[in-house]
Amino acid sequence: MDAKAEELTSIIQEIRDRVRARHPEGAVLGNIPLPDLMPLLHARDAAEGKVASIGTVNPRAPGLINSIAQSLKRMVARALDWHVREQVEFNRAAVNCVQATVEALSENNRALSVLAGHVEECRAGAADMKDLRTHWVQWREQWERDLAKTQIQYLRTLSDLQGAWQHRVTLQDETHREHMKSLHADFAASLERSNQEVQKRLWADLERVKLEYESVIHAELRLLRQKTSLLKVGAAAVATTVEAAQPIDWLKFGEKFRGSEEYVRRHLPMYVERFRSATEVLDIGCGRGEMLEEFRAAGIAAYGIDLNDDCVSWCQNKGFNVEKADLFEYLGGLPDNSLGGVVSLQVAEHLPPARVPEFIALLKTKLMPGGLLALETPNPECLAIFATHFYLDPTHAKPLPPALLAFYLEEAGFGRLEVVRLEPAIESMPSLATLPAEFRDKFFGALDYAIFGQKLVT
Numbered sequence: 272m273d274a275k276a277e278e279l280t281s282i283i284q285e286i287r288d289r290v291r292a293r294h295p296e297g298a299v300l301g302n303i304p305l306p307d308l309m310p311l312l313h314a315r316d317a318a319e320g321k322v323a324s325i326g327t328v329n330p331r332a333p334g335l336i337n338s339i340a341q342s343l344k345r346m347v348a349r350a351l352d353w354h355v356r357e358q359v360e361f362n363r364a365a366v367n368c369v370q371a372t373v374e375a376l377s378e379n380n381r382a383l384s385v386l387a388g389h390v391e392e393c394r395a396g397a398a399d400m401k402d403l404r405t406h407w408v409q410w411r412e413q414w415e416r417d418l419a420k421t422q423i424q425y426l427r428t429l430s431d432l433q434g435a436w437q438h439r440v441t442l443q444d445e446t447h448r449e450h451m452k453s454l455h456a457d458f459a460a461s462l463e464r465s466n467q468e469v470q471k472r473l474w475a476d477l478e479r480v481k482l483e484y485e486s487v488i489h490a491e492l493r494l495l496r497q498k499t500s501l502l503k504v505g506a507a508a509v510a511t512t513v514e515a516a517q518p519i520d521w522l523k524f525g526e527k528f529r530g531s532e533e534y535v536r537r538h539l540p541m542y543v544e545r546f547r548s549a550t551e552v553l554d555i556g557c558g559r560g561e562m563l564e565e566f567r568a569a570g571i572a573a574y575g576i577d578l579n580d581d582c583v584s585w586c587q588n589k590g591f592n593v594e595k596a597d598l599f600e601y602l603g604g605l606p607d608n609s610l611g612g613v614v615s616l617q618v619a620e621h622l623p624p625a626r627v628p629e630f631i632a633l634l635k636t637k638l639m640p641g642g643l644l645a646l647e648t649p650n651p652e653c654l655a656i657f658a659t660h661f662y663l664d665p666t667h668a669k670p671l672p673p674a675l676l677a678f679y680l681e682e683a684g685f686g687r688l689e690v691v692r693l694e695p696a697i698e699s700m701p702s703l704a705t706l707p708a709e710f711r712d713k714f715f716g717a718l719d720y721a722i723f724g725q726k727l728v729t
Contacts, residue, residue, distance in 0.1 A: 285316075314369070536561050536564070536565060538693055538694075539561060539562055539565045540565065541691065541721070542562065542565070542614055542645055542721075543565050543566065543569045543571065545643060545645065545723060546566070546571055546612050546614065546643060546645075547569060547571065549571065549611040549612035549642070549643060550571075550572050550611040550612075551572060551573075551609070551610055551611040551612070552566060552571060552572065552573040552574075552610075552611055552612040552613070552614060553573070553574065553575065553576070553610050553612070553613050553614075554566075554573055554574070554575035554576075554614050554615070554616075555575070555576060555598050555613060555614070555615040555618055556575075556576075556577055556578075556598070556615055556616065556617065556618035556621075557575030557576065557577050557582065557586055557591075557593055558577060558579075558582050558616075558617075559582060559585055559586070560575070560582075560585065560586040560589050560591050560593070562575075562614060562616060563575055563586065563589075563591045563593070564589070567591075574591070574592035574593065575591060575592070575593045576593065576594055576595070576596040576598065576601050577593065577595060577596075578595060578596070578597060578598075579595075580595060583595045598618075598630070599626075599629075599630070599633065602633045602634065602637055603633070605637050606637075607636050607637060608636075608637070608638070608639050608640065609637060609639070610637050610638050610639060610642060611638075611639055611642055612638070612642055612643045612644070612645075613634050613637075613638060613642070613643075613644050613645070614644075614645045615645070615646050615647070616645075616646075616647040617647055617648060617649075617719075618646075618648075619646055619648045619671055619676070620648045620649055620667050620668060620669065620670060620671060621666050621667060621668060622668060623668055624668060624669045627671065627676075627679060628679050628682070628683070631644075631679045631680060631683045631685075632683045634683075635683040635684050635685060635726055638726045639726070640726055640727075640728040641725060641726060641728065642725070642726045643723065643724075643725055643726075644680070644685060644723070644724045644725070644726070645721060645722070645723050646676065646721065646722050647693070647719060647720070647721040647722075648670075648671050648676070648719065648720065649667075649670055649718065649719055650670075650673065650692060650693075650716070650717050650718060650719055650720040651670035651671070651672050652672065652673065652714075652716060652717075652720075653696050653714070653715055653716050653717060653718055654714050654715060656670070656696075656718055659700075660718060673690045673720055673722060676722050677690065677722060680722065680724040684726065684727050685724030685725060685726055685727065686724065686725055686727045687723075687724065687725045688722065688723065688724050689722070689723040689724075690720055690721070690722050690723075691720065691721045691722075691723070692716060692717030692719075692720045693717055693718070693719040693720060693721060694717055694718040694719045695716065695717055695718075696715045696716065696717065696718050697711065697715070699718070700715075703715050
């Protein structure tokens with residue numbers, strides 16, 4: 272089986288070599304034929320046959336004489352093997368050289384075929400360049416024709432423009448007159464618009480002056496109503512003491528030192544958001560009613576008490592449910608767990624220090640379980656209040672630090688405490704900006720603070 276396989280492999284290799292030798296004929300740089308390698312292959316095959324037969328004995332007809340002759344020939348061949356060995360190797364090397372030459376020529380034929388293909392492509396490219404030149408000549412001829420047409424059209428247009436210019440020169444005087452009429456009309460319209468604008472500004476200034484006078488009249492009428500309400504409280508009480516003989520206008524005092532109602536209402540929406548779900552909210556020390564106005568605008572049911580007759584009368588004129596009462600007496604008369612919420616702004620600092628815990632404990636008793644309490648007071652952490660704000664009010668008793676007020680609330684039974692600092696001092700005292708930021712925030716922070724607490728369920 273091995274001998275047959277080797278023979279089959281040799282046959283396949285021979286067929287492959289012959290096919291490679293018979294490369295399809297092509298033309299290189301014209302119709303030049305490629306060299307035919309078949310004669311060289313035949314010579315190689317013949318040489319290989321001769322090399323293969325060296326040392327073999329020719330077969331003869333069978334018989335005794337033939338057997339003796341064949342044996343003698345083999346003996347002679349073996350005896351002469353050393354003599355012909357070099358010749359055999361030379362012959363085989365020559366055959367291998369012929370084989371290598373055949374393969375090199377085959378590769379050369381294939382390379383020439385590829386080169387022929389490239390030459391054909393170059394010829395095709397040359398034809399394309401010839402077509403491009405032809406196209407360029409045609410395009411240039413068309414361009415020259417279009418240029419001539421354009422020149423003719425340009426000259427015609429130029430002629431038309433010259434004619435129009437001549438016609439315009441003849442009508443120049445008439446056009447000038449029309450232009451002057453148009454300018455006059457535009458000037459008259461502009462003058463009319465300016466006159467209207469001046470009138471609008473004049474009426475706006477008059478309206479502003481009117482509003483300013485109305486504001487002054489409103490303030491005077493308000494003071495007159497306040498003084499009238501004071502006279503109605505009781506003339507006998509006014510005559511009994513020196514203090515009542517010359518009362519302080521606390522509404523004017525608040526306007527001057529605490530600020531206008533619009534100024535006070537700047538941070539009040541913070542309270543509205545926290546009391547939005549509360550009912551029966553009591554405003555202790557309602558003053559001019561700024562907090563009650565915010566509650567009414569938000570639809571929160573609220574009423575107030577105050578010890579000042581001017582403030583009570585002022586709030587009642589606004590339509591609020593407000594009465595004059597001492598806070599301890601009023602709270603003492605309320606049923607326990609009857610208030611949905613309590614807000615008291617700028618009141619605690621007016622109480623004697625010993626009664627502040629009593630005030631907070633009384634509020635805890637009157638609030639419903641879960642009811643919210645909000646207290647606002649000057650912030651003694653800010654040293655600036657002692658130089659400007661706190662001692663401006665002669666009724667202030669003692670400042671209450673946030674930690675102390677929080678302690679009172681915890682002792683009374685309030686939880687979820689929250690301290691919110693209000694009115695940064697630097698806004699009203701720009702000179703504080705020259706201090707180091709850390710020192711300023713520590714000792715000159717917020718002028719006021721609010722503390723919130725919720726009554727715990729007991």
